[in-house]
Amino acid sequence: MASLHELSYDECDELLRAGVFGRVVFNRPTGPEVVPVNYMVVGDAVLVRTAPDTLLDRYADGVPLVFEVDHVDYTRRHGWSVVARGIGCRVPPHELHEEERTAPQPPRWVNRDDASWLRLPWVTLTGRRLGQGWHPLEELPVRRASAV
Amino acid sequence: MASLHELSYDECDELLRAGVFGRVVFNRPTGPEVVPVNYMVVGDAVLVRTAPDTLLDRYADGVPLVFEVDHVDYTRRHGWSVVARGIGCRVPPHELHEEERTAPQPPRWVNRDDASWLRLPWVTLTGRRLGQGWHPLEELPVRRASAV
Numbered sequence: 473m474a475s476l477h478e479l480s481y482d483e484c485d486e487l488l489r490a491g492v493f494g495r496v497v498f499n500r501p502t503g504p505e506v507v508p509v510n511y512m513v514v515g516d517a518v519l520v521r522t523a524p525d526t527l528l529d530r531y532a533d534g535v536p537l538v539f540e541v542d543h544v545d546y547t548r549r550h551g552w553s554v555v556a557r558g559i560g561c562r563v564p565p566h567e568l569h570e571e572e573r574t575a576p577q578p579p580r581w582v583n584r585d586d587a588s589w590l591r592l593p594w595v596t597l598t599g600r601r602l603g604q605g606w607h608p609l610e611e612l613p614v615r616r617a618s619a620v
Numbered sequence: 621m622a623s624l625h626e627l628s629y630d631e632c633d634e635l636l637r638a639g640v641f642g643r644v645v646f647n648r649p650t651g652p653e654v655v656p657v658n659y660m661v662v663g664d665a666v667l668v669r670t671a672p673d674t675l676l677d678r679y680a681d682g683v684p685l686v687f688e689v690d691h692v693d694y695t696r697r698h699g700w701s702v703v704a705r706g707i708g709c710r711v712p713p714h715e716l717h718e719e720e721r722t723a724p725q726p727p728r729w730v731n732r733d734d735a736s737w738l739r740l741p742w743v744t745l746t747g748r749r750l751g752q753g754w755h756p757l758e759e760l761p762v763r764r765a766s767a768v
Contacts, residue, residue: 475731493692497654499647503684506645508701536651544641546762549729553656581697581750583623602729614694
């Protein structure tokens with residue numbers, strides 16, 4: 473059986489930038505929420521496309537957020553997860569930075585009128601992996617074409 | 621592009637029971653937390669094996685929890701997610717119900733002295749899928765042998 477190991481900041485950063493799908497976690501007065509989303513990373517921030525009046529649009533602005541990505545290999549019985557933490561910021565499309573507007577956008581799987589973004593400039597970035605002797609980046613199911 | 625559709629309770633129930641890996645989400649005084657875990661379902665409760673002094677052991681007892689499972693098919697650009705909500709309950713091994721002790725246990729990938737369980741008897745079970753014309757259960761990467 474494997475042991476849990478902390479990932480370095482650089483490893484977390486590389487995995488987060490390589491991914492396209494993760495989960496935004498935050499707290500509402502009624503309790504915790506988790507919303508699966510496609511995303512992109514620009515600078516040191518996660519960006520998620522959302523729509524007016526969604527949970528993210530209504531409750532994720534100005535509050536502590538956690539953004540989580542992970543991958544599990546069931547056959548080899550190992551996996552990794554990376555967590556970015558910071559304060560969420562709702563951003564109207566016209567307030568996106570130039571770099572954010574021109575970056576390769578998150579996959580657009582949902583058919584709706586999107587008109588809002590959520591930005592999470594992370595304050596901390598941590599992650600864990602199970603076991604050693606394997607490279608998390610080599611086992612990604614999909615990887616952003618733009619990833620360095 | 622696909623649209624989001626609500627999954628029925630029965631669909632959510634079936635997907636949750638078929639899985640082995642998900643994420644526990646809860647709130648600490650310092651902000652939200654998300655912990656990836658292996659799990660099992662017994663009766664109408666999610667059960668997670670944990671260890672003394674972990675985040676789950678210390679902060680998930682007696683508070684609102686969300687348990688999330690999802691699956692994404694990047695090639696077909698669709699996926700689903702299921703969320704169980706309720707109040708978490710820390711359970712010492714000797715207080716597990718008979719049915720919980722004898723059920724097929726969650727995969728044990730982490731090497732540590734486990735001596736604590738977290739039980740989440742769900743109050744609500746909801747889920748969403750992207751698009752139609754495909755069956756979420758047929759695209760599971762892995763499925764519990766014990767799933768009905």
